[in-house]
Amino acid sequence: MEDKHQWPLYEVFVRSRGGLDHKHAGSLHAADARMALEHARDLYTRRQEGVSLWVVRSTDITASDPVDADSLFEPARDKVYRHPTFYDIPDEVKTL
Amino acid sequence: MSAGIKVRDDDLFRYALRLGDLSLVVGQRLGEWVGHSPALEEDLGLANMALDLIGQARLLLGYAGEIEGRGRDEDQLAFLREHGEYLNPTLAEQPNGDFALTIVRQVLIDAFQLELYERLTASTDERLAAIAAKAVKETRYHLRYSGGWLVRLGDGTLESRARTSSALERLWSFTAELFAEDEVDRAMADRGIAPRLADVQKAWNARIDALLAEATLERPPDRPFQWFGKQGAHSEHLGYMLTEMQYMQRTYPGARW
Numbered sequence: 001m002e003d004k005h006q007w008p009l010y011e012v013f014v015r016s017r018g019g020l021d022h023k024h025a026g027s028l029h030a031a032d033a034r035m036a037l038e039h040a041r042d043l044y045t046r047r048q049e050g051v052s053l054w055v056v057r058s059t060d061i062t063a064s065d066p067v068d069a070d071s072l073f074e075p076a077r078d079k080v081y082r083h084p085t086f087y088d089i090p091d092e093v094k095t096l
Numbered sequence: 097m098s099a100g101i102k103v104r105d106d107d108l109f110r111y112a113l114r115l116g117d118l119s120l121v122v123g124q125r126l127g128e129w130v131g132h133s134p135a136l137e138e139d140l141g142l143a144n145m146a147l148d149l150i151g152q153a154r155l156l157l158g159y160a161g162e163i164e165g166r167g168r169d170e171d172q173l174a175f176l177r178e179h180g181e182y183l184n185p186t187l188a189e190q191p192n193g194d195f196a197l198t199i200v201r202q203v204l205i206d207a208f209q210l211e212l213y214e215r216l217t218a219s220t221d222e223r224l225a226a227i228a229a230k231a232v233k234e235t236r237y238h239l240r241y242s243g244g245w246l247v248r249l250g251d252g253t254l255e256s257r258a259r260t261s262s263a264l265e266r267l268w269s270f271t272a273e274l275f276a277e278d279e280v281d282r283a284m285a286d287r288g289i290a291p292r293l294a295d296v297q298k299a300w301n302a303r304i305d306a307l308l309a310e311a312t313l314e315r316p317p318d319r320p321f322q323w324f325g326k327q328g329a330h331s332e333h334l335g336y337m338l339t340e341m342q343y344m345q346r347t348y349p350g351a352r353w
Binding site for chain 1 (some may be wrong): 136137140141244248
């Protein structure tokens with residue numbers, strides 16, 4: 001049952017400029033998606049932080065359980081060969 | 097008004113004051129919500145709009161001061177005029193009431209400012225055109241915000257719908273003044289500085305009717321009763337608002353932030 005006295009929670013993602021990814025900025029309460037976008041604009045882009053916004057209901061996000069962290073992420077630890085560290089990177093390439 | 101004192105272009109001076117005072121007064125009203133909004137997010141939303149409006153008022157009153165040519169700046173015009181020298185339409189000064197009343201007032205004013213600024217971008221007065229070009233973007237967002245709330249409240253619960261209808265009923269009689277053309281409006285339109293108010297009214301009507309339909313609210317009947325805030329004759333509410341707004345400048349003259 002949804003709490004009628006509290007607006008649902010939305011997660012806000014902000015793209016700071018063209019070409020970059022949307023990054024999680026925080027959350028807010030809103031009655032619907034349109035209101036969530038407006039609130040996100042007023043709360044998270046008031047100092048020119050962004051050029052694009054995504055909002056998504058927090059309940060629509062499926063998150064991994066911290067309890068499972070060991071089984072999910074530990075197995076990758078001893079597989080350093082997945083990092084392509086053996087390539088020579090030319091000096092001119094700055095942003096790799 | 098400034099009777100007996102020669103102003104270089106009295107019509108343009110008064111017109112700039114009207115635009116500036118509308119933004120100033122409704123911006124001050126929205127500021128009164130800070131700390132009292134129904135949700136933290138709305139607190140910021142309303143304050144954000146208030147800041148846009150006060151920014152518009154600064155530009156417009158600053159320009160009015162230059163036209164007047166007596167050395168008054170935006171602060172002196174905003175904080176040191178008397179009650180009867182404010183030229184905002186009476187609608188702007190109406191008290192906040194409940195959230196529904198504030199939203200209805202905002203929708204009526206946002207739609208008016210939007211239609212006005214859109215046309216003022218083509219003004220023969222370059223300063224006004226430039227100010228309008230900046231303000232029109234802000235105002236488009238204001239109407240998106242207030243219009244969204246109008247639909248949510250009107251097409252919402254029985255309680256929100258009742259409150260919104262009664263707010264609409266209460267404020268509707270102030271809307272006629274927005275479009276009541278007087279000699280200043282006529283002079284501005286003749287010189288190509290401002291649009292004809294009849295054109296603004298037509299566009300405003302279409303916009304408001306569409307919003308009311310979406311909000312499933314009924315448009316109240318037009319009443320012949322007139323207000324004259326644009327000429328400086330205000331409702332009883334402006335004086336109380338100015339007392340609070342002007343307190344600081346009158347107690348500490350020339351105080352700066």
